Amino acid sequence: MSKYSVVITPSHWRHFQPVIPLAALGLSFACMPEAATSYLPEYSLLAVWVGVATGLALYLLRQGINTTPGHWHVSEDGEFQLSPRHEQPPPVWRVSEDSRVTWWGLYLVLHQHAKPAHRRWLLKGEVSEQNYRRLCRVLNRSNAKY
Structure with a gap:
């Protein structure tokens, strides 16, 4: 069993992590059909959207962004x-x-005995090209077993 040493340098895109769900929420609100919103006044929909967006933003910011190597x-x-x-x-x-x-990138789901799974996205630029290919081979091999 050979082991590789992989150094992970977080991408600058990780700083935008809370923005993506908020933008999706805003886009879904803007694209709602008239039939779904016609029976409510516009200010009540805006109040609901602001409340949900604030709650989502606080939740995402509370989880933090991992930028440590x-x-x-x-x-x-x-x-x-x-x-x-x-x-x-x-x-x-x-x-x-x-x-x-x-x-x-790679979507890693890592398990340990009797513990919840650790899930992580690993973007292409966060590891060297050689280590990215190695990790791809490891994931493809583990998926082929099942």
């Missing part, structure tokens, strides 16, 4: 491990069959 050790079997920062060894995460390779 990461360092992973990845095996060809689909095991991910954060680089150790302390004396004790870090936990080992396994790649799930729900992980996907897309044209803009």
